[in-house]
Amino acid sequence: MTENFQYRLLARDGGARLGEIATPRGNIRTPAFMPVGTAATVKAMYPEQVRALGADVVLGNTYHLMLRPGAERVAALGGLHKFMNWPYPILTDSGGFQVMSLSKLRKLDENGVTFQSHIDGAKHVLTPERSMEIQRLLGADIQMQFDECVKLPCSPEEAERAMRLSLRWAERSRKAFGTQPGRACFGIVQGGASPDLRVESARALAGMGFDGMAIGGLAVGEPQDIMLAMIEAVMPHLPEDRPHYLMGVGSPDDLIESVARGIDMFDCVMPTRAGRHGLAYTRWGKVNLRNARHADDPRPLDANSSCPAARDYSRAYLHHLMRCEEILGMMLLTWVNLSYYQDLMAGMRTAIAEGRFDDFRRQTKEDWGRAGEAVGAS
Amino acid sequence: MTENFQYRLLARDGGARLGEIATPRGNIRTPAFMPVGTAATVKAMYPEQVRALGADVVLGNTYHLMLRPGAERVAALGGLHKFMNWPYPILTDSGGFQVMSLSKLRKLDENGVTFQSHIDGAKHVLTPERSMEIQRLLGADIQMQFDECVKLPCSPEEAERAMRLSLRWAERSRKAFGTQPGRACFGIVQGGASPDLRVESARALAGMGFDGMAIGGLAVGEPQDIMLAMIEAVMPHLPEDRPHYLMGVGSPDDLIESVARGIDMFDCVMPTRAGRHGLAYTRWGKVNLRNARHADDPRPLDANSSCPAARDYSRAYLHHLMRCEEILGMMLLTWVNLSYYQDLMAGMRTAIAEGRFDDFRRQTKEDWGRAGEAVGAS
Numbered sequence: 001m002t003e004n005f006q007y008r009l010l011a012r013d014g015g016a017r018l019g020e021i022a023t024p025r026g027n028i029r030t031p032a033f034m035p036v037g038t039a040a041t042v043k044a045m046y047p048e049q050v051r052a053l054g055a056d057v058v059l060g061n062t063y064h065l066m067l068r069p070g071a072e073r074v075a076a077l078g079g080l081h082k083f084m085n086w087p088y089p090i091l092t093d094s095g096g097f098q099v100m101s102l103s104k105l106r107k108l109d110e111n112g113v114t115f116q117s118h119i120d121g122a123k124h125v126l127t128p129e130r131s132m133e134i135q136r137l138l139g140a141d142i143q144m145q146f147d148e149c150v151k152l153p154c155s156p157e158e159a160e161r162a163m164r165l166s167l168r169w170a171e172r173s174r175k176a177f178g179t180q181p182g183r184a185c186f187g188i189v190q191g192g193a194s195p196d197l198r199v200e201s202a203r204a205l206a207g208m209g210f211d212g213m214a215i216g217g218l219a220v221g222e223p224q225d226i227m228l229a230m231i232e233a234v235m236p237h238l239p240e241d242r243p244h245y246l247m248g249v250g251s252p253d254d255l256i257e258s259v260a261r262g263i264d265m266f267d268c269v270m271p272t273r274a275g276r277h278g279l280a281y282t283r284w285g286k287v288n289l290r291n292a293r294h295a296d297d298p299r300p301l302d303a304n305s306s307c308p309a310a311r312d313y314s315r316a317y318l319h320h321l322m323r324c325e326e327i328l329g330m331m332l333l334t335w336v337n338l339s340y341y342q343d344l345m346a347g348m349r350t351a352i353a354e355g356r357f358d359d360f361r362r363q364t365k366e367d368w369g370r371a372g373e374a375v376g377a378s
Numbered sequence: 379m380t381e382n383f384q385y386r387l388l389a390r391d392g393g394a395r396l397g398e399i400a401t402p403r404g405n406i407r408t409p410a411f412m413p414v415g416t417a418a419t420v421k422a423m424y425p426e427q428v429r430a431l432g433a434d435v436v437l438g439n440t441y442h443l444m445l446r447p448g449a450e451r452v453a454a455l456g457g458l459h460k461f462m463n464w465p466y467p468i469l470t471d472s473g474g475f476q477v478m479s480l481s482k483l484r485k486l487d488e489n490g491v492t493f494q495s496h497i498d499g500a501k502h503v504l505t506p507e508r509s510m511e512i513q514r515l516l517g518a519d520i521q522m523q524f525d526e527c528v529k530l531p532c533s534p535e536e537a538e539r540a541m542r543l544s545l546r547w548a549e550r551s552r553k554a555f556g557t558q559p560g561r562a563c564f565g566i567v568q569g570g571a572s573p574d575l576r577v578e579s580a581r582a583l584a585g586m587g588f589d590g591m592a593i594g595g596l597a598v599g600e601p602q603d604i605m606l607a608m609i610e611a612v613m614p615h616l617p618e619d620r621p622h623y624l625m626g627v628g629s630p631d632d633l634i635e636s637v638a639r640g641i642d643m644f645d646c647v648m649p650t651r652a653g654r655h656g657l658a659y660t661r662w663g664k665v666n667l668r669n670a671r672h673a674d675d676p677r678p679l680d681a682n683s684s685c686p687a688a689r690d691y692s693r694a695y696l697h698h699l700m701r702c703e704e705i706l707g708m709m710l711l712t713w714v715n716l717s718y719y720q721d722l723m724a725g726m727r728t729a730i731a732e733g734r735f736d737d738f739r740r741q742t743k744e745d746w747g748r749a750g751e752a753v754g755a756s
Binding site: 039040041043044045046048068069073076077078083084085276295296298308312313314316317320321323324326327328330331 | 417418419421422423424426446447451454455456460461462463654673674676686690691692694695698699701702704705706708709
């Protein structure tokens with residue numbers, strides 16, 4: 001581990017792990033959910049709110065930030081933390097995933113990826129070295145290796161080719177990261193839906209001295225059981241003394257099932273994106289506020305929530321705001337969802353510490369079935 | 379005055395008035411600026427924020443609320459205050475202005491206006507009686523007479539016809555309002571750009587027992603000197619013991635010049651709308667954050683502002699957010715602008731109390747010229 005960056009495993013409950021990542025910018029309690037701050041903002045949230053919900057770390061997207069406002073510009077302005085008024089830990093992805101999903105006219109070769117910006121068509125090149133340089137310029141506390149992420153399903157040959165390329169890029173990324181006191185570099189396990197390829201990837205990465213291990217290329221369209229099978233195949237080969245990060249995941253159910261299998265960190269746009277589209281995550285399950293049946297419903301989403309947005313506004317009002325496409329609707333529902341996600345993580349952490357993770361898992365899932373009941377005031 | 383609704387004139391400084399309107403939902407310090415909460419939300423702001431900035435009252439739009447979510451629905455849900463989580467005073471307009479500016483296929487006659495919704499084309503009718511019924515259903519603390527507002531410039535004949543119709547509608551509105559303990563009904567002076575018509579309107583309304591007097595039909599495209607001339611013509615004919623409300627105004631300069639002439643209340647979409655479009659109002663004047671010259675500017679909008687949004691974020695970051703059309707950009711700049719507007723009102727109130735309104739006016743306008751200077755840290 002790099003100086004001042006330290007993972008401590010505090011407790012185990014079955015496969016679930018309770019831990020803590022110490023960084024110079026503060027501790028990250030694990031299992032942790034990282035709100036996604038794509039373009040240097042967790043959409044529709046003030047940074048103070050994100051923090052108050054219990055988020056110890058947010059994610060920034062290298063692809064978006066290199067295009068706008070540009071890594072060199074952020075560095076000149078004092079780094080991403082100062083830029084976005086978030087003095088706590090930041091993890092940046094490598095750009096590998098989004099360059100394949102968002103950009104136009106990609107050309108991929110051994111060296112890296114040449115692509116056109118989805119914003120203005122300008123040509124850019126991302127290589128392992130440039131990705132790590134961008135992440136260093138941004139000042140990310142946790143930096144991710146540059147990888148190639150294939151969509152599932154894909155052929156075994158394609159999965160293998162991308163996995164091996166990602167391993168070669170992992171070595172180049174680790175070398176380019178160098179030594180950055182207090183900062184960490186994570187490797188990314190690839191291998192599509194093949195347990196064998198996944199294991200091979202994990203074993204190879206384990207020897208490269210990464211400060212943490214991520215599992216990438218999942219939650220890209222495959223069923224949950226495939227995702228969980230890949231986690232189970234890989235887990236025995238991940239170093240126990242490093243954090244395990246499942247990238248781009250997921251639904252509340254995905255989070256619980258992945259924690260049960262040893263995952264420590266998550267990021268996902270689901271709570272923020274769903275909130276902007278009128279979908280609320282609550283203890284009692286999902287509620288689609290765009291649905292006309294809420295138009296006259298005076299109940300809040302959850303009268304006993306820790307989040308004012310879930311307590312102080314009726315479903316009728318939230319429905320009205322979404323129908324009128326009011327910004328406040330997106331603000332309130334994003335707040336509700338991030339609050340629920342952070343409460344879920346906190347609940348899992350407490351349950352692991354107290355050795356009752358299975359009970360927590362069962363009870364939480366039972367509660368999700370109660371969205372239709374009159375439980376607002378319960 | 380209605381029971382529990384009371385205007386008190388506390389001090390005068392030249393033409394400027396310091397006062398207080400007592401209502402069962404709290405006092406309104408005047409001169410007051412009312413943020414506009416068109417569709418039951420001050421756009422891009424949590425209600426707690428609006429309150430914390432010093433707003434004692436917000437405005438709701440009858441036209442928008444009758445279309446969505448509907449006045450009867452709001453009443454069934456417990457009224458507009460509860461619906462929008464704003465327990466403090468609310469003033470509603472009559473719908474007269476917006477039915478003429480927003481709706482389609484209008485037909486105006488003595489009885490009222492028949493129109494098609496700009497949202498779904500559905501046919502609606504607004505009369506003085508229905509407007510007052512809607513405002514009562516919403517539960518507004520201050521309700522406005524139904525009037526006809528003409529665009530300027532218009533012919534003297536057209537201004538006279540609309541003024542006389544508005545007077546007849548004023549009598550019907552006052553009668554329909556009836557007696558509502560703790561609530562008030564205001565009349566609206568019309569008459570276009572004609573001092574004679576304005577005076578006639580004001581005199582006629584003064585005899586109808588309204589709890590406050592508004593000046594309508596200004597800030598609709600005419601130069602500021604016309605607006606100020608109309609205020610000066612009307613002011614001697616407005617009851618001294620009632621609040622004077624200038625509708626739909628205005629820029630910071632409009633506010634200062636109108637207060638100097640005896641206006642007590644304002645509403646305007648300018649600070650909120652401008653914020654959503656990247657324009658910031660500060661002590662040092664207007665700053666257009668969309669301008670590329672801010673891309674590398676590390677300075678906040680106003681390092682000594684009372685508003686975190688003006689202090690804790692660089693102009694470079696705000697520029698970035700606006701370029702990326704991020705919701706947070708609209709949230710921060712709306713916050714900056716409403717903060718500036720409320721600070722400006724508070725500054726005027728203090729200056730009137732201390733008998734130095736003219737000095738305040740001069741100094742404030744001098745400061746506006748300094749936007750281009752390096753005053754962020756001063």
